[in-house]
Amino acid sequence: MSLFSFLDYDRTVAKPGFSRWLVPPAALAVHLSIGEVYAFSVFKIPLTQVIGVSHHVKGQDWEQQQLAWIFSIAIAFLGISAAVFGAWLERVGPRRAMFTSALCFAGGFLISSLGVHLHQLWMLYLGYGVIGGIGLGLGYISPVSTLIKWFIDRPGMATGLAIMGFGGGAMIGGPLAVELMRHFRSDTSAGVSETMLVMGIAYFCFMMIGAFLIRVPPKDWRPAGYTPKPSASGMITTNNLDATTALRTPQFWLLWLVLCMNVTAGIGILEQASPMIQEMFRGRVTEVAAGGFVGLLSIFNMAGRFGWSSASDAIGRKSTYMIFFMLGAVLYVFLPHTGKSGLNNLPLFVITAAIVISMYGGGFATIPAYLRDMFGTANVSAIHGRLLTAWSVAGVAGPVLVNYMRKYQLEHGVAPTNAYSFVLYVMAGLLVIGFISNLLVRPVNAKYFDMSKSKLASAAPHGMSQSLPGMEQSMTAKEMEQRTHLPGVQYDNRETKRNDDTSARDYVDDRDRSHRLGRDTNR
Numbered sequence: 001m002s003l004f005s006f007l008d009y010d011r012t013v014a015k016p017g018f019s020r021w022l023v024p025p026a027a028l029a030v031h032l033s034i035g036e037v038y039a040f041s042v043f044k045i046p047l048t049q050v051i052g053v054s055h056h057v058k059g060q061d062w063e064q065q066q067l068a069w070i071f072s073i074a075i076a077f078l079g080i081s082a083a084v085f086g087a088w089l090e091r092v093g094p095r096r097a098m099f100t101s102a103l104c105f106a107g108g109f110l111i112s113s114l115g116v117h118l119h120q121l122w123m124l125y126l127g128y129g130v131i132g133g134i135g136l137g138l139g140y141i142s143p144v145s146t147l148i149k150w151f152i153d154r155p156g157m158a159t160g161l162a163i164m165g166f167g168g169g170a171m172i173g174g175p176l177a178v179e180l181m182r183h184f185r186s187d188t189s190a191g192v193s194e195t196m197l198v199m200g201i202a203y204f205c206f207m208m209i210g211a212f213l214i215r216v217p218p219k220d221w222r223p224a225g226y227t228p229k230p231s232a233s234g235m236i237t238t239n240n241l242d243a244t245t246a247l248r249t250p251q252f253w254l255l256w257l258v259l260c261m262n263v264t265a266g267i268g269i270l271e272q273a274s275p276m277i278q279e280m281f282r283g284r285v286t287e288v289a290a291g292g293f294v295g296l297l298s299i300f301n302m303a304g305r306f307g308w309s310s311a312s313d314a315i316g317r318k319s320t321y322m323i324f325f326m327l328g329a330v331l332y333v334f335l336p337h338t339g340k341s342g343l344n345n346l347p348l349f350v351i352t353a354a355i356v357i358s359m360y361g362g363g364f365a366t367i368p369a370y371l372r373d374m375f376g377t378a379n380v381s382a383i384h385g386r387l388l389t390a391w392s393v394a395g396v397a398g399p400v401l402v403n404y405m406r407k408y409q410l411e412h413g414v415a416p417t418n419a420y421s422f423v424l425y426v427m428a429g430l431l432v433i434g435f436i437s438n439l440l441v442r443p444v445n446a447k448y449f450d451m452s453k454s455k456l457a458s459a460a461p462h463g464m465s466q467s468l469p470g471m472e473q474s475m476t477a478k479e480m481e482q483r484t485h486l487p488g489v490q491y492d493n494r495e496t497k498r499n500d501d502t503s504a505r506d507y508v509d510d511r512d513r514s515h516r517l518g519r520d521t522n523r
Contacts, residue, residue, distance in 0.1 A: 006212075009093035014215040020150040020223075022213065027143030027162040029210030030098055033203040034105055034139040037132075038298060040054060040071045041274040042177050042291050046190045050119055053190050064119060064275065069475040070124050070401040074108075075395020077133025079388040082141045084384025087243065094142045094214050101139035101414050102207035106130025109200025137388070139207070140166060142214075144368050145381035149217050152377060155369040156317070160309030163368075167361040168302030170270075171295045173199070192235015235318065235443055240376030245452045246383045251374050251444050255435045258321060258363040259367050260390035261434030265332065265427040266360025266400035269353065271419075273297055274408075279416040280339040281346050293350065300354040301361035308362025315478050317370040318441060324359040325435035331356050332428035336421035374444055401426060 005011065047067050051060045089097045108131040115123025143162045151158030177195055182190030246252050269276065275289040285293070314318040331352050336342065338349035368384050375383055405423040410416065 001344065002093050007092075007096040007099055009091075009216075012093050012095045012216050014217055018215055020217070022152050023143070023147060023215060024161040026210040026215075027147060028165040029099065029213065030139045030143060030161060030207050032100070032169050032172060033207045035070070035166040035212075035298070036173030036177075036199070037074055037136060037169070037178060038167070038270050038301065039170035039174035039294055040074075040128075041271055042174050042294055043192060044275060045287065046181055046192050047116070050116060050192065053185075054186065055363075059271070063402045065407055066121060067124075068399045069273065070129050072138060072396040072399050073129030073231075074133040074374065075267065076392040077130050077362065078136040078140060079390065079392025081134040081137030082385035082388040082391075085138060086141060086382040088124075089138070089141060089381050089385075090145065090379065093216055095211050096144045097138050097142040098207065098211035099215060101135045101137075102204050102211065103135070103206050104131050105135030105139060105199045105207065108135060109196045109203065111299050112195035113193045113460075116196065119275065130386045141381050141385050141388070143210075144384060146214065148377055148380055149221075149366065151223075153223050154294050154313055155377075156309040156311075156313035157306075157359055157367060159368040160306035162366040163365040164302045166307035167305045167364070168298055170298035171302065172298075174294040174298060178288060202434075204485050214464030215232060219388075226366055231263055235316065236389040237376055237444060239447070239449045240378035240452070241383075241444065241449060242377050242452045242455065243382035243386060243449055245455070246375050246379070247386060248451075249374075249444055249448050251441055252383070252387070254441050255367065255370060255374070255510070256387055256390045256472055257437040258296035258434050258441075259363065259387060260394050261437065262321075262360060262363040263391050263394035264398045264401070265328065265430050265434075266357060266363075266398070268402035268427060270297065270301075270357065270360070270449070271399040271440070272402045273353075280336075280349065280420065281344075282334035282417060284346060296350065297354060297357045300358040304358030304361035308359065312366045312369060317366055317373055318438060320436065321363065321370075321438045324363055325431045325438065328356060328359050329428040329431040329435070336418070337423050338422075345368055366492035374441075394444055404431050414481065414503035425432060454496060 044064055044067050048056045048061050048064060050062070051057045069235055079240070085097070086423070108127045108129075111131060113127075133185045140163075144159055145405050147158040148155050151161075159375065175201065180195040180198055181191035184194035222412050241249075273294050274287075277293050278290050295314025306326075308320060334351065335352050335356070338345050338352060368380060369385065371383050372380055402420070402423050405426070406419045409419040409422065
């Protein structure tokens with residue numbers, strides 16, 4: 001038995017009597033950790049004072065627009081890694097993916113800590129951005145497909161349970177980072193490097209709890225008494241589409257636009273939340289209070305993910321997104337008028353921003369269930385991973401729009417309290433584009449499901465007929481029995497025979513079959 005055998009897929013299959021309600025805590029352990037990325041804005045001002053410690057030294061300290069790329073790179077690699085490793089996750093299972101995520105996310109913090117200490121910005125781009133971003137992507141998609149399979153009767157609630165942790169991560173990470181930086185601050189250090197070191201180690205330990213707790217349901221498992229209900233609108237399919245064919249449908253690209261527009265609008269505010277409230281209400285909001293504001297947004301982000309996605313089980317995914325885009329556009333236009341140059345109403349600004357961020361979070365949690373409705377449950381991780389490239393684009397576009405438009409406004413004499421007005425109007429326009437895209441979503445044409453079935457049918461029999469005999473010759477009867485009977489799965493009393501191709505096809509799951517076929521072909 002190898003050192004890392006606990007990561008094997010077979011070791012994660014649930015045994016009889018396992019409660020599916022033990023899976024959400026495992027998902028939360030990972031998502032609450034990687035959701036710290038939403039608290040990155042609390043690092044921005046301290047990172048501009050690494051040399052000056054108590055003040056910014058122009059020409060030596062980093063500028064805010066330089067630091068904005070750290071967050072953008074992290075979100076870009078979140079989407080890229082989710083797209084690249086989605087199919088790998090379905091093959092190896094969530095535990096191995098969560099373990100890899102913990103290594104990357106924590107490792108990104110440690111590299112960034114060293115980068116701050118040496119004052120090397122490229123190390124923050126590499127650590128927190130690239131390596132940490134890969135950890136974000138793997139950790140984000142790891143529990144989603146597993147929860148949808150456990151809660152096939154309530155997919156919206158299931159994805160909300162997982163993804164609300166990601167939205168709530170800043171609620172812990174923001175205040176924690178502020179307190180640690182205050183603790184480590186000295187006459188010679190802003191406390192950022194030491195804070196990143198401690199947080200990296202702590203997050204690795206917490207994420208490993210989730211990796212050890214996670215379980216996947218046995219093949220073809222269904223909740224007791226569950227019977228699929230036909231959809232009157234045709235917006236929920238009972239078929240399954242493979243990821244490659246899904247990319248050929250117009251529905252995939254419309255949903256890509258839906259996610260991209262919603263994320264671009266919301267992520268710009270989240271990334272800039274701490275500086276934004278301090279500048280719009282200059283003199284009234286301290287750095288510590290701004291950290292509390294980031295934590296409050298995290299609460300609404302988290303609550304929106306569970307609340308809106310659960311509501312979508314009742315009112316439908318399409319109707320839920322209609323609310324996001326219509327109400328969101330109105331609130332984005334209203335938000336700048338709450339500032340010091342307008343109503344000068346701080347509580348109203350906070351409430352408006354909180355509602356906006358709740359819908360931003362709800363959009364993230366509802367999209368996996370939307371994909372499940374459109375394309376089926378079998379390949380949710382792979383399809384979801386590819387769709388998250390929209391997040392990669394938005395992760396760059398949102399912060400860049402906010403930071404560079406703000407800089408342009410300031411350079412042209414606009415007061416800091418008004419520097420965010422124009423960009424918030426632009427965000428409202430993006431939500432209008434998202435509204436139109438969602439309006440155009442229709443049920444997937446049956447021809448795509450036929451294409452997917454034909455692809456599988458043409459591939460499977462050919463591989464079976466040529467490879468199964470060789471496979472059987474290379475395995476003893478005892479080995480065949482061990483490999484085809486997974487722990488915790490109930491089978492009937494039919495005898496598994498070495499030379500019976502039909503029994504092999506009945507018992508060998510797709511993952512092990514593919515492995516063996518590849519091994520025989522290579523011979």
